[in-house]
Amino acid sequence: MINVENITKRYRTLTAIEKVTFTVKKGEILGFLGPNGAGKTTTMRILTCFTSPNEGTVQVAGFDCFEQALEVKKRIGYLPETPPLYHELTVMEYLLFVGRLKGLPSWRIPSRMDSVIEQVGLGEVRRRIIGHLSRGFRQRVGLAQALLHDPPVLILDEPTVGLDPKQIIEIRELIQSLVGSHTILLSTHILTEATAICQRVTIIHKGRIVAVDSPERLSARLRQSEKMSLTVKAPPPDWIERLRAFPGVMSVFQGPSIETCLIECKLGHDIREDLARFVVNQGIGLLELKTVSMSLEDVFLHLTQHDEPPPPTDPLTQEIL
């Protein structure tokens, strides 16, 4: 549904994105993850024909973004980074304007308006002036605007920014309910959000794609060691040193309290049984022993900490880059 090939966008001397390539299949939801300034918004603006890339081609729903921009625009619902709102209009007036602008037939506008107002929870403010709404409500109006003409492709730039926790969950559920019938590209820097709703995640950093995979596989792929945390009741003073002497252990850190330590061993060495035996033999009182899996959070930091993207060693990444 969305086909991006080798797009590069330069702003004078600054290269915002470089040779970005990815695809989103019909009915799929792809998460676009990256730190500030990574190029998420720039990429989305290119997909929606708002800006043009310096190089590369983009196809949405089978139409070229440059040659057949009008056809592409008809099929995209876009929530920009800053919701594009007219502050002097009421919510209803604004949605009516957007409906006509998007070419929705007049007879469909009222029913579509009612349904998006219901979907994003704008019922109580539908007659209020947008300029008087709170930030979260404005974000919802922006979302309503993107959904209004029921487009097959949705491009949402940080859709849950500024919403309260309850609303975040509602909007995530709403987006999930659209998966399958819609093709969705969503950007975020909240990693739990990407894990929660996206089937695949693309990590973009400094204008380059550094990884594309499902959230689970991403964290599995980047796991380089087994980590576990151990908490005991009465730690002996030299226990850290003694733990370090275990076969396969690479490092042991104390913390966050003196009773707890984080043990890192080589991949494939699960030493939990040995640890349990050690604790029981010493009689220091086992309180907790668990493995710590690398969260997407860690993956993200790992991939984006380095200035240079990590060399694409494993075949999966190779294929993608």
Next chain:
Amino acid sequence: MSPVPTIIAKELRCFFVSPIFYIIGAVFLFIAGFLAHLMVVNAGQQALRLMQVQNVSAQLNLNDLVFRQVFLGLEMVLMFILPMLTMRLFAEERKLRTLELLLTSPIGINELVSAKFMSVLLIYLGLLGLTGITPLVLSLYTSFDWNPILTGYLALALQGGLFLAVGVLASTMTENQIVAAFLGFGLIFVIWLLGGLGDLLGNTPVGHFLSYLSFTEHFDRLVRGLLDTKDVVYYVTGTVLMLFIAHRIVDSHRW
């Protein structure tokens, strides 16, 4: 519904809730009324003087004494006021990022630019129509030639259209409304100066060319009651050219 009427309707809605529109309207109507009042009083005094000197009731030419003066005065007023009407059209859309909505909707940039232009043109023509009260009222008391008045209004409409198109162009060049207003005024002023330069050069090809580029000679002819297609063509091509450049500028923001 085609996008052009939709955008026009939205623009008008936004104008009618903005104070700047009421200020501009009030200032324009006040100056138009005040100028007419001054000229009528002036004409009355001249008539009295003539009566004392010649002892006959004088037949005054109201077209020369009142209407032409009012039209020439309004020409100046438009230079200042119309850029203030157009300043927000694109500058505000850029500032509030709503241009992103318009440009990612299935409408052409030409539709967008012409809708914006037509919205301010409608407002301006509405205001201009209100000043038509002056000749209507005066016609109750005296008689004058309607021809130069009709061509005068045509001149004001065409000239206003040109100024508005320049203002639209200025508004596409910046995010700042105030800058857009000054830029619009500056551009109009430059076009006006071209005429002065043309006059200085006098009867030379370059002089004629420069005078042709400026609006003053076209305006003067129309106000004197001379309806010439050449002048109408000047205004129409000028307006279309300005809107075309505005279109190119909006399009260039993509890069």
